[in-house]
Amino acid sequence: MARPAFPHIPWSAPQGREPGPRVLGINPWITDFAAFNVWSRPAGLLACLDMLRSAGASVALLDCLAPTWEAAPDLGLKWPKPGKYGTGHYPKEEIEPPAPLAFMDRRYSRYGLPRDRVIEALAALDPAPDAVLVTTIMTYWYPGALDILDICAELWPDAPRFLGGTYATLCGDHAARHTDAHLQQGPLEGPENWSRFWELIDFDIPQQADKDGLSLALDLYADPAYSIVLGSRGCPFACEYCASNALYPRFRQSGAEAVMVGIRSEYERGVRDFAFYDDALLVNPDRWLWPVLDGLAASDMAPRLHTPNAMHVRHLTVDVCERLKAAGLTTVRLGLETTDFDHRHDVKLTREQWKAGARNLLNAGFNLDDIGVYILFGLPGQDLGNVEEAVQHVRAYGFRPHLAHYTPIPGSPMFETACAASPYPLKDEPLFQNNSIWPCVPGGFNWDEAKRWKLLLHGERG
Incomplete structure (x- = not known):
């Protein structure tokens, strides 16, 4: 018996003009x-x-x-x-x-x-x-x-x-x-x-309709279970472990109208879950984020919003948290990195800012189950005892800690340090950049340690 044919992959032609390549x-x-x-x-x-x-x-x-x-x-x-x-x-x-x-x-x-x-x-x-x-x-x-x-x-x-x-x-x-x-x-x-x-491809060079790369062909997914929102590309910060600036040298932000049109279009197709893909979601929010959040809160839509890319805690003011909650933010992810506030590798965050951001989220009505906190694990030369302290610190707030396993990325400021710390030839073979092997942790990945960390994340001692 012949098995069923695979469905046809459809071509999507440009509107109002003769199709090109x-x-x-x-x-x-x-x-x-x-x-x-x-x-x-x-x-x-x-x-x-x-x-x-x-x-x-x-x-x-x-x-x-x-x-x-x-x-x-x-x-x-x-x-x-x-x-x-x-x-x-x-x-x-x-x-x-x-x-x-x-x-x-x-x-x-x-x-x-x-x-x-x-x-x-x-x-x-x-x-x-x-x-x-x-x-x-x-x-x-x-x-x-x-x-x-x-x-x-x-x-x-x-x-x-x-x-x-x-x-x-x-x-x-x-x-x-x-x-x-x-x-x-x-x-x-x-x-x-x-x-x-x-x-x-041997075609005449046309004029670009979008020079920012912020409009996405999301309609090419026939029956999506979720969609994404992209209000900016690049990042104005230069965290040591991140290569965003090497991938997108300029920080560009969209306008609110274009973002709202994209959300509305996907919502009308039945999508209810939307994930923000911005590296710096809360930077210059007047540019697009505030109008979008306020527009969603006042609309007939009821989307569930998610922030898989960590939000910067220092921007979580009372007003920010209330706007996010009113617009439908459901999954909150924060970037803590470490509780050693005097020796950080990302955007400076003080202990006071961390406490204020956490308090503002709870006061805005977010449930503890909504909030997860990323803690960096496996940085070159990192004291893993500090990671354990950070896990306990996050759990003391009632939030869920998540280990963000370090990936040594070419183009990031920390990459040379990672190459010096790792026993693997990170520059020569990208396979060794895989965070699953714990490339910069002495001794690398092992199952006993992985089990111990899993127990710690759940509040148990291995």
Whole structure:
């Protein structure tokens, strides 16, 4: 019995103009020891597809991490039931780890849609693409991107292939050696990148309709369980462990009207959960955030808002917390890093600011279960006793502590320090940048320590 055909991947043409080139965007599989969907969307790729469509291209999306086709039950695709507010597990297939990671005593998997079904979907794409744009979210997830690029090369050998995103931008030398694709380093809206893209696909260079990359082609998801909100790109701060400035050198903010239009459009499609993707959500809130929050509070919509990227605690004034609560903020994530307030690696936060922010959240009506606090774990040279103290400190407030495992990222100010502290060749092989191996913790990952930390997070002693 022949198995059901994969659904057709639709092309989305530009409105009001003759379609130009066909550009297929692909978000590849995650390859890792663990992965969990916390409102994941490839924001950079969606920005590129929106810009290209506005400039005249027809675009299509294959997201290997999204159950876009689960609505067709006869496909035989099993996707875990969404968890709280649309988050949840990915389907996975255990695979052999890459040779550099074979020493790890952990299972390694490919997360997302089944590989053979992805190949079928791509092979059925008609008409074929004139160009393929593949993104990378984490540097050490590049095996999935290289795999999908090889598949595309076999299917459409004459179509130019582009590799963009974090890996291509921050690990360019490694990417150039390991893939037969044009590297798209940095934002597409940059004038050099924009011109180069159109020249390489042999089309006339159109004028850009969006030079900020803040409009996203979210409509390419047929039946989304959640959506994302992007009111800014980049970050005005320069935390030592972060590479945001290397990825987006300029901090750009949207206007409130454009953000509200995007939320309204997704809400009318049935979406109720929205995750803010901004690195600096509470900076210059008059620019767009206040009008959006106030507009939501006064509207006929009742969205649930989430902040998976930590908010800066020092900005959590009484007014800020009340606006967030009134607009529907449901999942609160804060960045504490450490309770050693005199020796911090991020934006300066005083003990008084931390206490005030925590108090203001509770006074605004947020429940303790709503509030999670990220504590950095595994920094080079870090005293893990301080991490344990921070966990206990957060639990004393009634909040839920979460360990934010340190990822040594090329382009971040701390990367050289990480390279000196790690026994692994972080510069030469991005696979060793994986925070699952605890790359800068003496002795690396081990199950006994992982269990002990899990017990501590839940208020137990191992």
